[in-house]
């Protein structure tokens with residue numbers, strides 16, 4: 001039989017393909033390593049795949065057609081709920097699709113039946129398959145060695161570990177060549193010096209569609225020394241029976257089976273934290289609930305949709321996660337400190353006489369500035385973001401030079417920026433810190449307690465940070481939509497025609513509003529106005545919408561004290577409603593909306 005390419009939608013018993021003289025091609029690898037993977041997705045969308053479906057599936061569809069593949073083995077059970085439709089639409093294009101299923105309960109008889117069905121369809125025997133298995137097991141052992149060199153000797157990067165292990169789903173269609181290249185790498189790796197790591201991370205979930213995730217975390221000193229699913233592709237079990245081998249493969253079966261493997265590797269590899277990657281519109285995102293409940297080291301859940309580099313928000317979340325882990329590993333210390341004079345003074349009176357530190361929170365709507373000296377807060381200022389960039393400086397080369405003369409500020413000794421904008425606009429001569437760290441420091445500076453939950457509701461996003469012994473232990477952020485942010489309140493206040501200050505006074509008899517989304521909330525409000533609901537009840541209902549969204553987050557990251565910051569903390573009605581629903585004592589610092597800028601200025 002002539003060798004011909006057979007596409008795979010995910011890992012299947014690849015021994016059968018080699019034994020039957022076919023060339024396995026994992027179409028995921030074809031898609032994600034394409035020069036323009038976006039084109040594969042666009043092609044699928046032009047055919048009619050919804051925008052709100054998984055980009056991996058769309059990429060598989062486009063890549064199969066672009067590479068003019070004639071046959072595919074589609075895993076119908078145990079991988080992806082979209083595969084049925086993928087198979088149907090590929091058939092429409094004249095592609096032959098064979099199905100394979102991993103039985104949910106890992107029933108050996110059922111799995112053997114599936115394996116034999118595939119052997120029959122491809123024309124091979126147990127004898128031939130077992131011969132290939134012996135050969136592939138030799139290569140699989142070398143991959144296990146590569147993995148050991150990653151987590152035990154720290155000589156292989158997380159990306160290399162990912163790439164080689166993920167490629168074992170099809171051995172790049174040529175296992176002899178694969179082994180030669182792997183041998184070369186192993187001998188080169190053995191002569192490397194161990195990497196210096198500050199943190200050891202694990203990566204769980206489907207392989208990333210993002211291109212620079214590993215490099216980004218490694219640049220921060222955090223190394224990925226465990227790639228869960230990719231390691232599973234290598235079949236590191238070494239049993240003689242092929243059916244047993246694929247019954248031990250954790251990914252296609254129940255999530256608890258995966259969890260046992262993950263927990264064992266966390267211990268063995270001494271991991272500091274886990275990145276759980278989830279793909280937009282993937283049903284497996286729901287597994288995050290289980291992982292968050294049972295994994296007992298910090299877990300950061302990341303989500304991405306399209307292929308490409310990390311966006312600013314995801315970088316911010318990674319920064320915060322890494323900072324949090326570094327802090328909990330005692331790499332940095334936050335000193336107990338309270339300003340001796342916590343009042344705002346006129347900077348003009350103090351210029352030339354004090355060492356001033358300037359913290360700048362570069363928000364998308366406002367730029368906040370805090371000037372601190374050893375005596376306390378010297379000055380606080382807020383600017384419209386556009387006005388700030390237009391009126392108080394200019395870009396020189398790659399950096400923005402602030403015109404401190406125009407701001408009438410002298411004697412600034414250090415500048416530290418934070419906020420969403422810090423990654424896009426670099427300030428000249430400024431250090432940068434992650435937003436969550438800035439907010440934690442701001443709260444410690446303003447309130448000076450050791451254990452609390454920080455709730456920050458800003459203009460565009462919300463953050464909840466659990467703090468123990470002055471260190472960040474866990475956090476939840478919502479930066480995807482405007483719900484529970486100041487923007488939501490502003491929009492809703494405009495709809496009912498009540499000034500924001502007035503809206504913040506009403507908390508009694510809140511009208512029930514179901515839509516927490518800023519867009520859908522508008523139409524619901526209009527309906528309630530038409531029903532004749534009073535502005536007081538409408539306002540209270542709008543405030544209560546925020547409370548309903550925040551309450552479960554505060555319960556999840558519970559502390560006896562909640563420090564409430566951000567502009568929304570000035571809304572008395574929300575504070576009142578929240579206090580009536582939670583047992584924790586709510587503290588609002590003196591300058592809640594400047595908390596991030598104060599924290600940046602406080603950063604030593």
Ligand code: SF4
Pocket residue numbers: 054055056057079080081082206279281282283284
């Ligand atoms: S990421 Fe999820 S939805 Fe997408 S192909 Fe994989 S299993 Fe399916």
